[in-house]
Amino acid sequence: MTISLPGFDIKKWKNYADWRMLIFLLLFINVHIPFKIVALLFVYISRFNFQFGFKLRNSRLPLFYLLVFPIAxxxxxxxxxxINLYYIPVFGWALICWALALLAIHQVKLxxxxxxxETIYRxxxxxxxxxxxFSxxxxxxxxxxxxxxxxxAYMGMHQRYFINTGDDVMGISFDISSTNAVLCAFGVFYFIYKRNLAMMIVCMSTLVLTYSNLISILFLLxxxxxxxxxxxxxxxxxxVVALMIYIVSMAKISPQNGKYLNEVTASALRENRPEKQTATMSDATSRTTNVLSRDERRRKFAQNYLDSLSTIKARQEKLNELDKKIKGLPLTDYGRLYIPEPNTHFAEFYNTGEMTPDRxxxxxxxxxxxxxxxLCHVEPFxxxxxxxxxxxxxxxxxxxAHPLKSIxxxxxGNFSSKIAFRAAGAGIRGDYPKNYIYINxxxxxxxLDLYLSFFSKNAxxxxxxxxxxxxxDQILSEYGILGLLALIIFYIGFFARNYKKLNYGLPIxxxxxxxFFLDYWFEQLSVLVVFELMLFLNIKETTSSDLKTKTTVQEELAYA
Structure with a gap:
C-alpha cells in the first residue's frame, strides 16, 4: 500500500535514489574519522559482506589495497x-587508514x-x-x-578573506577547499557526459567558489x-559554458586570483627576467655579427635601424598615453597627485605582525x-x-643514496605522509599526543625540514x-618501488585498462x-571513494547493453 500526501509519494521517493549510498557518501567524505567509521558501520550492518573477491586476474577490486599491507x-x-615503541601507533594508524579505504571500496562496488x-545517477x-x-x-x-x-574583493579584517575566501568554501566534506574542488571537478565531467547542463553549471559554479588554483589548472587541462x-x-x-563560468568568475568576482597566479608564475620563472633575455640576445647578436658576410652585415644594420625606429615610435606612443593619464590626475599647487595601486595580495599589505598559533x-x-x-636556518631564505x-x-x-631502502x-609514517607530519607534534595535519611524538x-x-623552512616564514x-x-612521493618513499608499481599497475591500471570503453571515467x-602529485589522497579517505564509485559506474554502463543512460551510437559518432 502506498501512503500518499499532496505532491509526495513515499514509495516513489524510496525508489528514487539509493539512499543508503547517499548516506554513506555524506558520512564517509566528512573529514572527521568518527563519521567515516559510522558510515562503514552503517553500510556493513545493513549489508554484511566481506567477500572482497581479490584475484590475480580479473580481480573484483584493485589488488593494490591487498598488496599494500604486506609491503608495509x-x-x-x-x-x-x-625498535622505537613510539612507532607502533604510527604504523597501526597507517594500516587502519588502508583498512578503512579497503572496506569503503568493497561497499561501493556492492x-x-x-x-x-538511473538510480545511481539520481x-x-x-x-x-x-x-x-553547503558550499x-x-x-x-x-x-x-x-x-x-x-x-x-573584501580587503577589511586584515584581508582575512579576500583572495583566501575560497579556502573556507569546504562543502559537505568540511575538509580543505581543494577536496571540494576535486569533487566538483568530478561532477562537471560526469554531468557533461550525461548532458545535464543544469547540474554541470551547479558543479562548475561550486568549483570556482573554491578558487583552488592548482586544482583549477589541472581541471582546465x-x-x-x-x-x-x-x-x-x-x-x-x-x-564552453563551463569555461565561460570560470573566466567570468576570475574577471568579475576575484580578479586578484588571476593576478596572484601571474605573479606566482613570474616568481617561479624569475631566472627568465626580460633584462637577462635582452642581454642574452645582445650577446648572441654580437657573436653572430662577427661571422656575417659584408652584405649580411649591411642587411643586419638596416634591420637594426628599422627596429630602432619602431622602438622609438612605440616609446613615444607610451609617453603619449602616460601624458593623457597624467592630465587626468588631480592638479594641486605642487603638481599632480598620483598614488600607485598597491599589490594588495602580497603579505606585506595585510600582515598584522601578530604571531598565529599554528605558526x-x-x-x-x-x-x-x-x-x-x-634548511630552517638559511638566511636570507x-x-x-x-x-x-x-x-x-x-x-x-x-x-x-640508500638503494636497499628503495625496494x-x-x-x-617514516618519510612522506599525513601521519608522519601529524606524529611530529607540530600541529601539521592535525593534533597528536605530545607524549607519543615520533619523528624518523x-x-x-x-x-619536515623542508615544510618548516617554508611554512614558518611569512604568508x-x-x-x-x-x-x-x-x-x-608517499608511496615511493614509504612503500618503495614495490609500492609504486602496485599503485600504477594494480590501482591506476585497474581502472585504466578499460580506457577504450570509458567516457566520463577517462577525464576523472x-x-x-x-x-596524486598534490596531496596524500589515500589518507584523506574522501575524494577517492567518489572516484571509485564513478569509475565502477562508468565501467558498468559501458559493459552493459541495455542501460537507459548509455550514450547512443549516433552520439558517440557525432564528434566535431
Whole structure:
C-alpha cells in the first residue's frame, strides 16, 4: 500500500535514489574519522559482506589495497622500525587508514552492482546538490561576517578573506577547499557526459567558489583534452559554458586570483627576467655579427635601424598615453597627485605582525630540533624551486643514496605522509599526543625540514605549491618501488585498462592521476571513494547493453 500526501509519494521517493549510498557518501567524505567509521558501520550492518573477491586476474577490486599491507609490514621489519615503541601507533594508524579505504571500496562496488544506473545517477544529483548547498552556506557565512556581497574583493579584517575566501568554501566534506574542488571537478565531467547542463553549471559554479588554483589548472587541462579528443558537439558546447563560468568568475568576482597566479608564475620563472633575455640576445647578436658576410652585415644594420625606429615610435606612443593619464590626475599647487595601486595580495599589505598559533607551533618545533633542521636556518631564505618540486628531489636523492631502502621503502609514517607530519607534534595535519611524538630521522632531515623552512616564514611562502605532499612521493618513499608499481599497475591500471570503453571515467581518471602529485589522497579517505564509485559506474554502463543512460551510437559518432 502506498501512503500518499499532496505532491509526495513515499514509495516513489524510496525508489528514487539509493539512499543508503547517499548516506554513506555524506558520512564517509566528512573529514572527521568518527563519521567515516559510522558510515562503514552503517553500510556493513545493513549489508554484511566481506567477500572482497581479490584475484590475480580479473580481480573484483584493485589488488593494490591487498598488496599494500604486506609491503608495509616488510618495510617496517627490514628497517627495524619497531625498535622505537613510539612507532607502533604510527604504523597501526597507517594500516587502519588502508583498512578503512579497503572496506569503503568493497561497499561501493556492492552498491554499484546492486543498483541500476538511473538510480545511481539520481543519487549523485542529490549528492552534488547537497554539496553545492553547503558550499553556498559557507560563502553566505563569510558574507555575513564581512558584511560584503563579494568577500573575494573584501580587503577589511586584515584581508582575512579576500583572495583566501575560497579556502573556507569546504562543502559537505568540511575538509580543505581543494577536496571540494576535486569533487566538483568530478561532477562537471560526469554531468557533461550525461548532458545535464543544469547540474554541470551547479558543479562548475561550486568549483570556482573554491578558487583552488592548482586544482583549477589541472581541471582546465583535462577539460581541454576531452574537448579536443573525446566529446560530441553538444558536450563541447557544455565545456564552453563551463569555461565561460570560470573566466567570468576570475574577471568579475576575484580578479586578484588571476593576478596572484601571474605573479606566482613570474616568481617561479624569475631566472627568465626580460633584462637577462635582452642581454642574452645582445650577446648572441654580437657573436653572430662577427661571422656575417659584408652584405649580411649591411642587411643586419638596416634591420637594426628599422627596429630602432619602431622602438622609438612605440616609446613615444607610451609617453603619449602616460601624458593623457597624467592630465587626468588631480592638479594641486605642487603638481599632480598620483598614488600607485598597491599589490594588495602580497603579505606585506595585510600582515598584522601578530604571531598565529599554528605558526608558533612550527617555530617551537624548530627550536626543539634546531640542530637537525638546516634548511630552517638559511638566511636570507630564497628558494630556487617550489617546495613541492624540492620534496620530490629530496625523495629521489635519499633513495639513490640508500638503494636497499628503495625496494620496499622506509615504512609507513617514516618519510612522506599525513601521519608522519601529524606524529611530529607540530600541529601539521592535525593534533597528536605530545607524549607519543615520533619523528624518523630521514623525515626530519628532508620533508619536515623542508615544510618548516617554508611554512614558518611569512604568508607569501605558505602556499600549496611549497608543501611536499604527494601520493606518489608517499608511496615511493614509504612503500618503495614495490609500492609504486602496485599503485600504477594494480590501482591506476585497474581502472585504466578499460580506457577504450570509458567516457566520463577517462577525464576523472586523468584528474586523479594528476591530483596524486598534490596531496596524500589515500589518507584523506574522501575524494577517492567518489572516484571509485564513478569509475565502477562508468565501467558498468559501458559493459552493459541495455542501460537507459548509455550514450547512443549516433552520439558517440557525432564528434566535431
Amino acid at each position: 609490514i616488510i618495510a617496517a621489519i627490514v628497517n627495524k622500525n619497531f 552498491m554499484v552492482d546492486g543498483s541500476d544506473t 543519487t549523485l544529483i542529490i549528492f552534488f546538490i547537497i554539496n553545492a548547498v 553556498a552556506a559557507n560563502l553566505g557565512h563569510i558574507m555575513w561576517i564581512t558584511k560584503s556581497i563579494n568577500p573575494y 583535462t577539460l581541454a583534452f576531452i574537448f579536443i579528443f573525446k566529446t560530441t558537439r553538444n558536450q563541447k558546447s557544455m565545456i 608558533q607551533q612550527l617555530l617551537d618545533c624548530i627550536a626543539i630540533h634546531r640542530d637537525q633542521l638546516p 630564497l628558494p630556487a624551486l617550489p617546495g613541492k618540486i624540492t620534496g620530490t628531489v629530496q625523495t629521489f636523492d635519499y633513495l639513490v 620496499a621503502g622506509l615504512g609507513p 630521522p630521514a623525515f626530519m632531515h628532508n620533508h 607569501e611562502f605558505r602556499s600549496v605549491r611549497n608543501n611536499p605532499y604527494s601520493t606518489y 581518471l586523468m584528474m586523479v592521476a594528476g591530483i
